[in-house]
Amino acid sequence: MTQPNEMNIERESMEFDVVIIGAGPAGLSAAIRLKQLSHRNGRELSVVVLEKGSEVGAHILSGAVFDPIALDQLLPDWKAEGAPVDTPVTVDRFYFLGPAGSLRIPNFLMPPLMSNHGNYIISLGNLCRWLASKAEELGVEIYPGFAAAELLYNDNGSIRGVATGDMGISRDGELKDSFMPGMELHGKYILIAEGAKGSLAKELMKRFDLDKDTEPQKYGIGLKELWEVDPEKHSPGLVQHTMGWPLDNRTGGGSFLYHFGENLVSVGFVVHLNYQNPYLSPFDEFQKFKTHPLIRNLFVGGKRIAYGARAITEGGWQSIPRLIFPGGALIGCSAGFVNVPKIKGSHNAMASGMMAAEAVFEAIVEQRQNDMLRAYTSAFQASHVAKDLKRVRNVKPLWSKFGTILGVALGGMDMWLNSLLPFLKYTLKHGKPDYATLSPAAKCEPIRYPKPDGIVTFDKLSSVFLSSTNHEEDQPVHLRLRDPEIPIKQNLPLYAEPATRYCPAAVYEVIEGADGEMKFQINAQNCVHCKTCDIKDPAQNIDWVCPEGGGGPNYPNM
Ligand SMILES: Cc1cc2nc3c(=O)[nH]c(=O)nc-3n(C[C@H](O)[C@H](O)[C@H](O)COP(=O)(O)OP(=O)(O)OC[C@H]3O[C@@H](n4cnc5c(N)ncnc54)[C@H](O)[C@@H]3O)c2cc1C
Numbered sequence: 001m002t003q004p005n006e007m008n009i010e011r012e013s014m015e016f017d018v019v020i021i022g023a024g025p026a027g028l029s030a031a032i033r034l035k036q037l038s039h040r041n042g043r044e045l046s047v048v049v050l051e052k053g054s055e056v057g058a059h060i061l062s063g064a065v066f067d068p069i070a071l072d073q074l075l076p077d078w079k080a081e082g083a084p085v086d087t088p089v090t091v092d093r094f095y096f097l098g099p100a101g102s103l104r105i106p107n108f109l110m111p112p113l114m115s116n117h118g119n120y121i122i123s124l125g126n127l128c129r130w131l132a133s134k135a136e137e138l139g140v141e142i143y144p145g146f147a148a149a150e151l152l153y154n155d156n157g158s159i160r161g162v163a164t165g166d167m168g169i170s171r172d173g174e175l176k177d178s179f180m181p182g183m184e185l186h187g188k189y190i191l192i193a194e195g196a197k198g199s200l201a202k203e204l205m206k207r208f209d210l211d212k213d214t215e216p217q218k219y220g221i222g223l224k225e226l227w228e229v230d231p232e233k234h235s236p237g238l239v240q241h242t243m244g245w246p247l248d249n250r251t252g253g254g255s256f257l258y259h260f261g262e263n264l265v266s267v268g269f270v271v272h273l274n275y276q277n278p279y280l281s282p283f284d285e286f287q288k289f290k291t292h293p294l295i296r297n298l299f300v301g302g303k304r305i306a307y308g309a310r311a312i313t314e315g316g317w318q319s320i321p322r323l324i325f326p327g328g329a330l331i332g333c334s335a336g337f338v339n340v341p342k343i344k345g346s347h348n349a350m351a352s353g354m355m356a357a358e359a360v361f362e363a364i365v366e367q368r369q370n371d372m373l374r375a376y377t378s379a380f381q382a383s384h385v386a387k388d389l390k391r392v393r394n395v396k397p398l399w400s401k402f403g404t405i406l407g408v409a410l411g412g413m414d415m416w417l418n419s420l421l422p423f424l425k426y427t428l429k430h431g432k433p434d435y436a437t438l439s440p441a442a443k444c445e446p447i448r449y450p451k452p453d454g455i456v457t458f459d460k461l462s463s464v465f466l467s468s469t470n471h472e473e474d475q476p477v478h479l480r481l482r483d484p485e486i487p488i489k490q491n492l493p494l495y496a497e498p499a500t501r502y503c504p505a506a507v508y509e510v511i512e513g514a515d516g517e518m519k520f521q522i523n524a525q526n527c528v529h530c531k532t533c534d535i536k537d538p539a540q541n542i543d544w545v546c547p548e549g550g551g552g553p554n555y556p557n558m
């Protein structure tokens, strides 16, 4: 069947029972659960997963300390079946850093729910690759290299499906010889599993007012490097977190450092995107962190293998939007299920995918389609995911309001209280959305970062090279400015155009043209799809939309 799109070009369409957008832990768990239910009940269902990365896992970036609670429920024999989940956490350390020293917080002071006992250090990308192979064995169709670029609606306003992006359109919008129109995928239900700040979820949020009664979603930017270190310095199973230096007391965030596999260390740094000083550069804070005396020596003599960045949802319980809309549901970090103090969301993403799948299966068995999946909302409210998020709901607001030292101490007390007295009801608010927290540049101190040493610290461009990001250059820019004048006329004088610093991939530059005029340049081919610009631009002038499918980073095992 062919359908005309907005350019009046006919496109093919395909019918499925369920269309899932995104092959992350949420999308793949939903797909697997759907097929398990369909095989168990003798009711064949067609399930398709679209993934914008060139392969499953190519766009996945996480820590990752992994809680197997949801994997145990999804594929109980995962150990025997060879899941890449094989470095158990053996040591858990937590430090507060000052410029030259560090203070270890004793484990007995940490609330029990912060413990990583029973968890594993993994590459989430590799776990997704494995989950995809399991899904395909069960009959799920997975199409990597295809971005879902457009939502399709029925006449009654419910979601009918999605269309993949057209391929072969030039930067100026002309059709090239290689032009291939997108394809429509229609489904009885559509599950949105795009991860933090997805482009389709953003449209759905607005169209169905999904976040009308909730606090604004909060985010952090997480930067990560994968290193191969000297075997003498490698301690498989060691998990180390820090907070404090180099961030000041008013800027939330911290580091993670996980030893796993064959001499591999995942090191990363999260900066909460409600920071105020527009001169702050999360990338440079990360590089500076690695120069701390507690940290630097680990990497001397080692080799940096990969680099990347990704936004992480931080709003938690009070920012969860309405999960359902006519014809579909938000799952995983499209809704935002990260437990912030634990920096863990993949187990909750998987569990939400399974719950949504169960609601979809029940609906299809009842001969329903394109309606509200209320059973998913009820299952979520009663789930361990809701319990997990409720107990830590006040930590992020306390941190934002009182700064790192007092806020984290109060957050710790609040977690103890909520663990011991789970009936406590008070919920603190987050306040402003992250784009509204910058102070004018004129009121802030510029921050001078040290030059990279090429041993443990590096510049942005050599880092972007290690993300293996790649986009067809002659295609429309996928970072759309609602008003092209704003960066130079408004953001530059007011905030010294922060995009040049918050973007971890040197996509945005302010350059002086031959005529002496300042110009805003977008190097879209460098983009690593972290979505920070869509979140932090103070004028909310940047819309991140999907580039041609297959474009973006090619993370090996992040
Ligand atoms: C730096 C960092 C460290 C973290 N550490 C941990 C940790 O240690 N432990 C833990 O449990 N969690 C951690 N998390 C959180 C965890 O990674 C997320 O909660 C989890 O990945 C969410 O899974 P998801 O399936 O919802 O989304 P994602 O993992 O983001 O997957 C979404 C997928 O959808 C694809 N996609 C998006 N839009 C489209 C589209 N329109 N069309 C087609 N495909 C699309 C993406 O390419 C991607 O493959 C961390 C996150 C970050 C950023």
Ligand code: SF4
Pocket (backbone or CB within 6 Å): 479, 502, 503, 504, 505, 506, 507, 526, 527, 528, 529, 530, 531, 532, 533, 534, 544
């Ligand atoms: S352009 Fe935006 S999404 Fe791309 S890397 Fe930069 S901040 Fe991230």
